[in-house]
Amino acid sequence: MDSAVLSGRSLSRHFSVKGAAAPVEAVRDVTLEVAPGALTALVGPDGAGKTTLLRMAAGLLAPSGGSLSVLGVDVAARPQEVQDRISYMPQRFGLYEDLSVQENMDLYADLHGVPADVRRERFERLLHMTDLARFTSRPAGKLSGGMKQKLGLACTLVRLPELLLLDEPTVGVDPLSRRELWEIVRQLVEQERLSVIVSTSYMDEAERCQQVFVMHQGRLLAAGAPADLRSRAEGLSFTAVPRTGNSARTLQARLLDARDVVVDAVPEGGHVRFIRRPDASDGAVAQLLDGLPVNPVPARLEDGFMMLLRAAPPPPTLPTLPTSPTLPASPALTPPAASKPARAAGPAGGADSMIEVRDLVRKFGDFTAVASTSFSVARGEIFGLLGPNGAGKTTTFRMLCGLLPASSGFLQVAGVNLRHARAQARAKVGYVSQKFALYGNLTVRENLDFFGGAYGLYGQRLEQRTSQVLEEFQLGGQEHMPSGQLPGGFKQRLAMATGLLHEPEVLFLDEPTSGADPLARREFWRRITTLSEQGVTVVVTTHFMEEAEYCDRIVIQDAGKVLAIGTPREVRKQADDAGNMEDAFIRIVEQNRNGGAP
Missing domain, CATH: 3.40.50.300 (P-loop containing nucleotide triphosphate hydrolases)
Structure with missing residues (x-):
């Protein structure tokens, strides 16, 4: 596809790790093409190679092998030409916390040489899209996490790029701010026909994209529209209802442990959503569920994603250093605190309460960060x-x-009053x-x-x-x-x-x-x-x-x-x-x- 905004052929990148016998292959023999004017997602487990691929696309890393062109330009040969035409927002975008919202935007506009007449119109649009117009004089360090992410995106877009690369833009962001960030991205794609490639850990975010690439262990595991990937779990997704008095968490753990019957299980709305293995017999499923009410549900992208990963080979271990004695792998998920007596979780409060909070207040000068909060935990x-x-x-x-003293109120953890004996409680x-x-x-x-x-x-x-x-x-x-x-x-x-x-x-x-x-x-x-x-x-x-x-x-x-x-x-x-x-x-x-x- 000649018009692809990104095209990679047999792309690879390895890194040398101090003390390791062989280099680590972060990206291995990846071939892909990204369509223009669309929203494209990179998804995959930790260490899949998503960030490395984005950094190569941004001209910050040179491929170890293969070829990579961005906007028709060989990025390894002419990285500056690519960087002049794209914008890249890494996971830890560099805001200057002592500078105001406006000063941060001015700084990035200066760095990119945005003319004064262009930046006025651009700033107005970005401040409106991010809802930061009311906060232009506020120092960036005083913004909430979601507002910082929106400011980082605004600074990334002070010039209008041909391609926008976003690396996990919503990590650490609450659901409200996450929704607002995605609304901004949607507007950019629909109204400005901007091409966007985003790496994300949220499968519901990837579901909004036109194209999804699934990476695993540095390789490209699958690619296609969300519907194509969802189809891998169609007819295999269900919800089960726990018995009265039993938690969804406990049922989920039981289903997850039955790897020969269940691909995945996760609590959802008081039920447990699970994917049965295609080769599991009806009898094995019925025995595992033991008469629980079960309903089929439409497959979603996360279901297809989990089907892909469970079918993939297990991840390789990290490079083992010669001086390290090897311990046997743990046969089960046994917690370090297994020697403690088991107790069923119950309602908080009473003699078995481990945390007691009453009328807790914390002020920073005239600002009240926590106002008269009360609860207990069993x-x-x-x-x-x-x-x-x-x-x-x-x-x-x-x-x-x-780690922080209360301004007023009662706070007790594990039987110790934190207002008087914080070190003992810790x-x-x-x-x-x-x-x-x-x-x-x-x-x-x-x-x-x-x-x-x-x-x-x-x-x-x-x-x-x-x-x-x-x-x-x-x-x-x-x-x-x-x-x-x-x-x-x-x-x-x-x-x-x-x-x-x-x-x-x-x-x-x-x-x-x-x-x-x-x-x-x-x-x-x-x-x-x-x-x-x-x-x-x-x-x-x-x-x-x-x-x-x-x-x-x-x-x-x-x-x-x-x-x-x-x-x-x-x-x-x-x-x-x-x-x-x-x-x-x-x-x-x-x-x-x-x-x-x-």
């Missing part, structure tokens, strides 16, 4: 903190972890942050030693726990690999391992699956379900609304206030019986911002 419960960017949930989370909790607070220049083993010492583990006890978590999180053989060189999925495992080394009673997870693909999210939540069954209390923040369905109860905050609290079913009911949690979340937040009006 032992073994999974409790979700949800809210738009800037809603106050991160501040609440940091107070619960003992010894009973584990914490996994969104950015995975690992030391990139330290090896896997050195990170475990450091965090173990920080939690008071030494000598034989530290050695014992380190061996256990290396095995349980399947990190054996990678002990001497610098953590900064691990793929994101392995970093997530290591972060979980460091947070659970000391067998905490309460585990805090701050957007732990941000940017993770559906396959990695399933694996992660299977582990969390097991931890909960063993009596570990889990508090999680997330922008993936499907993950709220894993929680026993959730709270939705906005502008520092609690808008809703209860089980996922109760919250959906409060939102006029919304069919899924994302719709419920948007309705509740919008009604609050509209003064209660729907």
Whole structure:
């Protein structure tokens, strides 16, 4: 196709990894063509090669082999010519936080040489599209996460490119802001006929695209319109209704473990959506479901995606360094806290309450970030903190972890009053942050030693726990690999391992699956379900609304206030019986911002 905006032939790119015996192949023998004037998605598991492909398309990396042309130009031979005609928004777009919204846009317009008469009209349109016109004088560092992403997109578009490359533009963005960002992209494609290539972990985002490329282990696994990929799961997708008193999370875990019968399973609207294997017998399916009500549902892109990945060969292990002793792979998802007595999760409060929050307030000068918040969390419960960017949930989370003192109110975690003994409480909790607070220049083993010492583990006890978590999180053989060189999925495992080394009673997870693909999210939540069954209390923040369905109860905050609290079913009911949690979340937040009006 001569008019393709991007054309690759037998494209490859490898990287040398310090200490590894062979280079890592990030992109392997990829041939593809991207149609002009359309929205195209790159999807795939962590480490599939999506970002590497986009960086090569932007002229920031040279291919190791094959050819790549962008807008008809050989990007390896003439990268500057390509860069003059495209715009690229990486995952961590460089805003200047001390500069205002307007000053950031002026700076990028200066860098791209946009004439004054052109930039006036362009700024007006971009500020209108992003709804940032009211905030032009606000420093970028004072914007919420969603507003920062919209400003980054505006700065990327201060000149009108022929091709726009977006690398995970909605990672860490709440559902409201995510919807707004996609509306901007849709307008650009429809009104300006802009060609857009976006990498994304959200399959519902990829479903909006005209063309989808599925990558896996650096290779192109499949390509086509969303309908083509959905068809792989047509007739195989169903929902099952858990028995009264049983959680969707528990049923999902049972279905996921039956790999010879079920391809995938995920909680959704109080039910469990699952894909049966094409070769599974009706008898095996019936035995697994044990009389539960089952209904067929239309296939969606995520179903086709999971069918592709489950059929693909397992991912290769990371390069094993010669000095690393290899531990046997973990036979099951056994949590580090397995020695703790198992308890069923129940309603929060009472003598078995692990977290008590009453009239909690946090102010920063005249600004109230959290206003009179109250709730309790039971032992073994999974409790979700949800809210738009800037809603106050991160501040609440940091107070619960003992990282930030409360201005007023009562706060107790694991029987310790955090207003008087924060250090004592921290010894009973584990914490996994969104950015995975690992030391990139330290090896896997050195990170475990450091965090173990920080939690008071030494000598034989530290050695014992380190061996256990290396095995349980399947990190054996990678002990001497610098953590900064691990793929994101392995970093997530290591972060979980460091947070659970000391067998905490309460585990805090701050957007732990941000940017993770559906396959990695399933694996992660299977582990969390097991931890909960063993009596570990889990508090999680997330922008993936499907993950709220894993929680026993959730709270939705906005502008520092609690808008809703209860089980996922109760919250959906409060939102006029919304069919899924994302719709419920948007309705509740919008009604609050509209003064209660729907």
